[in-house]
Amino acid sequence: MLVRDLMLVDTPKWNDDLIRNIFTHEEARLILSIPLRNYWCEDRWTWHFTANGQYSVKSGYKVGWTLETHLTNRPSTSGDSSPIWKWVWQLPIPPKVQVFIWKMLHNALPVRAALSKRKAVPNPYCLRCGEEIETVEHALRDCPWSSFFWRASPLRLDPALIISSASMADLTHELTKNKNEDRDALFAMLLWTIWYARNMRTFQDKEISHNECFALALKCLHEYQAVRDDDKGAREKVRVHQWQRPKEGTVKINTDASIIKGEGSSIGVAIRTHNGEVLKVLSKRYDQEFAVDIMEAIACREGLKIATELHLECVEVETDCLIIAHAYHQRQTNLTYLGRVIDDIRELSAHFTCCTLRYIPRIANRMAHHLAKFAFSLSGCNLYYGAFPSELNHLIPVDERLC
Numbered sequence: 001m002l003v004r005d006l007m008l009v010d011t012p013k014w015n016d017d018l019i020r021n022i023f024t025h026e027e028a029r030l031i032l033s034i035p036l037r038n039y040w041c042e043d044r045w046t047w048h049f050t051a052n053g054q055y056s057v058k059s060g061y062k063v064g065w066t067l068e069t070h071l072t073n074r075p076s077t078s079g080d081s082s083p084i085w086k087w088v089w090q091l092p093i094p095p096k097v098q099v100f101i102w103k104m105l106h107n108a109l110p111v112r113a114a115l116s117k118r119k120a121v122p123n124p125y126c127l128r129c130g131e132e133i134e135t136v137e138h139a140l141r142d143c144p145w146s147s148f149f150w151r152a153s154p155l156r157l158d159p160a161l162i163i164s165s166a167s168m169a170d171l172t173h174e175l176t177k178n179k180n181e182d183r184d185a186l187f188a189m190l191l192w193t194i195w196y197a198r199n200m201r202t203f204q205d206k207e208i209s210h211n212e213c214f215a216l217a218l219k220c221l222h223e224y225q226a227v228r229d230d231d232k233g234a235r236e237k238v239r240v241h242q243w244q245r246p247k248e249g250t251v252k253i254n255t256d257a258s259i260i261k262g263e264g265s266s267i268g269v270a271i272r273t274h275n276g277e278v279l280k281v282l283s284k285r286y287d288q289e290f291a292v293d294i295m296e297a298i299a300c301r302e303g304l305k306i307a308t309e310l311h312l313e314c315v316e317v318e319t320d321c322l323i324i325a326h327a328y329h330q331r332q333t334n335l336t337y338l339g340r341v342i343d344d345i346r347e348l349s350a351h352f353t354c355c356t357l358r359y360i361p362r363i364a365n366r367m368a369h370h371l372a373k374f375a376f377s378l379s380g381c382n383l384y385y386g387a388f389p390s391e392l393n394h395l396i397p398v399d400e401r402l403c
């Protein structure tokens with residue numbers, strides 16, 4: 001909706017009835033108190049926090065920090081002191097995303113179902129699929145675009161959990177009950193990017209792809225957390241945007257998995273030196289469709305097996321599956337199927353002088369990702385092991401595949 005939609009058609013005056021219908025009494029009073037020009041002009045963005053209405057980076061930072069300090073110091077701004085409210089405010093995400101999550105949990109997002117009740121839009125249907133009423137759940141979870149978003153997202157959510165959750169509040173509660181700060185923050189940022197993409201499409205007719213959303217979520221998270229970390233000297237957070245060479249003498253093992261419904265599952269492993277030289281890659285397909293996190297763990301395990309065969313001494317394993325990194329570092333025994341593979345990984349890791357395993361965003365794990373996908377294109381066999389396959393050259397930037 002543009003400002004001009006709130007004006008009368010034939011004369012530049014506020015549409016009093018419409019404004020009072022859409023907005024609360026106080027909001028309507030404030031809008032109607034804004035003086036209008038005497039002639040039509042294009043809508044444009046104005047920045048509230050500088051005298052000239054022009055945005056400046058300095059004023060942006062100032063507002064950001066003031067807002068955060070304000071929110072951090074007064075966690076019960078709205079009078080809500082529920083656990084979910086506290087959870088939202090302590091997540092390491094930008095304040096605008098906290099506000100968004102809070103609105104989502106309170107069913108207060110301006111989705112078309114709500115807007116149509118207030119007669120602000122002609123119908124309640126989702127503009128993306130055109131088939132369902134756009135509720136909060138539809139916009140963020142059920143619309144085919146959003147449902148695919150979650151299937152492809154770096155969080156690797158369990159599709160059954162997504163479908164079975166009654167509402168976004170339920171889903172959020174279920175996913176965040178273990179209080180894993182990095183994972184929860186990423187989940188919140190991803191939710192926000194769905195809403196951002198929805199708004200860009202609705203208001204600016206701009207299509208933002210899933211991958212762009214993932215990259216945006218990680219970038220925002222990284223930038224915000226870098227500022228916080230600098231300020232607080234906090235522990236290391238997700239901050240990698242591209243593949244990084246390991247330090248001299250260490251070999252990096254990137255791993256990933258892929259599942260195609262009806263076709264099976266696969267893993268990809270890329271082993272590279274500190275020069276970026278590819279020592280070996282593995283691309284392997286399985287007929288069974290295991291759970292994603294199990295496949296991700298199997299990929300790590302296979303990577304370490306190859307590393308032992310190559311008699312490597314210092315290795316760094318990277319996975320874009322947070323669950324694996326988390327499970328590997330947890331002290332308690334994991335009694336699930338996943339736990340067994342994690343135990344194998346721990347056992348294998350003891351073969352090396354030094355061995356670390358960490359999470360990196362998918363964007364920094366491209367080679368392993370494409371190798372996992374590559375397994376489905378192998379004809380006549382289910383395994384590729386050797387040098388980097390030239391078929392993938394066009395997918396990986398040159399500095400990532402020196403070989």
Ligand SMILES: [Zn+2]
Binds near residue numbers: 127128130138
């Ligand atoms: Zn839809």
